[in-house]
Amino acid sequence: MNKSLAVGAIDEFHIDVYGLALIIKLVELRVHEDIRIVRQKMESEESVSQKPKEPGFIGGLKNSYHSMKGSYDNWKGDQLTKEINEKQRWLNKWSNDTWQSLGSHQTAIRSQSLQEIKSQFLAKRENQYKLYLVLQEAVLTPVYGEMEGFPKGQKERDIYGGIGVISRECGFSQETGKQMLKEANHFLKEVNNYWGKVIKWSLAGTGAALLTAGLAAPVIAGAIGGAMGLSGAAATSAGLAAIGGGAIAAGGLGMAGGMQILIGGGALLGAAGGAGVANFVGKLPQDAISVSMVKIINYNHYLQTHHRNNMEAKQINERVLHAFLTFKHQAEREVLLDSTYIENEEKSKKAIEIMNLAYKHLLEGKRSY
Structure with a gap:
């Protein structure tokens, strides 16, 4: 007998199709900014190498040196050109894959500017808080992450600058995004130290294959698709469609609907409820669980610090924490009282330990305010 896995939405994390489009636009902007930095460096190198030669014997010695240096400069220029081309190629592939996840919406939205999409997203009052979740997805998306046909190796020149x-494009300070990144690094380091080993995901962009925006959503969707007997991209697509209530042709919301539910800190909480939670989290990579926990910690901190005296924000935060505690307690109950149906109890216990570390961070944050 198998415990069933319920898939549902957590409203506090659910964003609409404009939110998804905004995430994609922000990641695209981040890569364009990185490519701009490389182009700027290339232009700077070219201007130095084009200095005029000096006449005479001493000038001849200098020119010989400049000739050798010129060969090196040409090689360096070729490397920078190659870097730009590879980064642009990655962006083209990533963009096409992610926009396709929006299904029929992509044609109408993709041509719009980032600010136009942002305005439409913020037209709904409840999205004023969720804009933070949108930015967080763009910040924690590993740029230049592995994709089919693209080797590891590329890194952002200035990750904090991007x-x-x-x-700023989202209307936050530069420090807001940086703090998201620092908190993620801090939490992942704590998880690593807890077990004395390094988890695979990296903020520098050398992590798991990405089919859609963010990290945890495709992994969680893939786990659901895997339960259907599928693997790879087919499992991710089927999992996203299942989370979205089924394929569009069958009256569901399709892959885009699944992404809308899984985005933000609710990537984990929105994927499972009721029975089967412990077994489900035991099948997920530790990195996906850890990043989901980071998003919840960050969102909790944002709501408490930036909207401290706002009753609506306080109620949202309470619902977020309630969903987190319900999810964690359900997994704990199943491991303690109903472990018969858990396929890998040790992995389920480790997932709970990660959630307990998140709980510790949430408690520390509460004491700060």
Whole structure:
């Protein structure tokens, strides 16, 4: 007998299609900013190498030196050109894949500017708080992450600079995005130290394959698709469609609907409820669980510090914490009282330990205010 896995939405994390589009636009902007930095460096190198040669014997010695240096400069220029081309190629592939996840919406939205999409997203009052979740997805998306046909190796030239740019585009300070990144690094380091080993995901962009925006959503959707007997991209697509209530042709919301539910800190909380939670989290990579916990910690901190005297924000935060506690307690109950149906109890216990570390951070945050 198998315990069933319920898939549902957590309203506090659910964003609409404009939110998804905004995440994609922000990641695109982040990569464009990185490519701009490389182009700027290339232009600077070219201007130095084009200095005029000096006449005479001493000038000849200098020119010989400049000739050798010129060969090196040409090689360096070729490397920078190659870097730009590879980064642009990655962006083209990533963009096409992510926009396709929006299904029929992509044609009408993709051509719009970032600010136009942002305005439409913020037209709904409840999205004023969720804009933070949108930025967080763009910040924690590993740029230049592995994709089919794209090797590891590329890194952002100035990750904090790029994050600062997209933070400002969302109307936040540069420090908001940087703090998201620092908190994620801090929490992941704590998880690593807890077990004495390094988890695979990296903020520098050398992590798991990405089919859609963010990290945890595709992994969680893939786990659901895997339960259907599928694997790879087919499992991710089927999992997202299942979370979205089924394929569009069958009256569901399709992949885009699944992404809307899984985005933000609710990537984990929105994917499972009721029975089967412990077994489900035991099947997920520790990195996906850890990043989901980071998002909840960050959102909790944002609501408490930036909207401290706002009753609506306080109620949202209470519902977020209630959903987190319900999810964690359900997993704990199943491991303690109903472990017969858990396929890998040790992995389920480790997932709960990560959630307990998140609980510790949430408690520390509460004491700060």
